[in-house]
Amino acid sequence: MDKLEMRHTLLAAKARKQLSWEAIGSAVGMSPVWVASACYGMNSASHEVAHKLCDVLGVDSEAADALKAFPTKAWDEAIPQDPFVYRLYEVVGVYGETLKDVVQEKFGDGIMSAIDFTMEVDKVEDPKGDRVLLTLSGKFLPYKSW
Incomplete structure (x- = not known):
C-alpha cells in the first residue's frame, strides 16, 4: 500500500467510525493535528503509533506499514481552490x-x-x-x- 492508498483507507475508516481527529489523537497519544497530517501522508509514524492508529480505525497492518514509510513532502503548486x-x-x-x-x-x-x-x-x-x-x-x- 502506498501513501495515497493509505490516505484513502484511513480517511474512509475515520468517516465510517465517525471519529474526530481529537478523539483519534487522544486514543493514540499524539496531537490531533499531527495524526491528521500522518493520515494525509505528510508525516511518518513510529511502529507503535502506526499500529495504535490502525487499531483505532480498524484497518489492517498494510496501512501501518505505509504510515511508517518516510513521506515525500510535495504538494500541487497550483493555487489551491478550497x-x-x-x-x-x-x-x-x-x-x-x-x-x-x-x-x-x-x-x-x-x-x-x-x-x-x-x-x-x-x-x-x-x-x-x-x-x-x-x-x-x-x-x-x-x-x-x-
Whole structure:
C-alpha cells in the first residue's frame, strides 16, 4: 500500500467510525493535528503509533506499514481552490515577507523549522463570530557563516 492508498483507507475508516481527529489523537497519544497530517501522508509514524492508529480505525497492518514509510513532502503548486486552504495560502502570500522580516529582526538571519515544530488549532468563542486560533511553534534555525 502506498501513501495515497493509505490516505484513502484511513480517511474512509475515520468517516465510517465517525471519529474526530481529537478523539483519534487522544486514543493514540499524539496531537490531533499531527495524526491528521500522518493520515494525509505528510508525516511518518513510529511502529507503535502506526499500529495504535490502525487499531483505532480498524484497518489492517498494510496501512501501518505505509504510515511508517518516510513521506515525500510535495504538494500541487497550483493555487489551491478550497476556500480554507486558499485563505492560508493568501495569508502566507500577503504576510510571508512581513513575518520573515519581523522574525529576523527578533532572532537574526534564519528560518523557523518545520521539522522541530508543533501546531495547535483552537476555537475561540466570540460574540461577533467564533475565531480560529492557529498556533505555529517552530525552532529558530540561524543561518551559518563558514
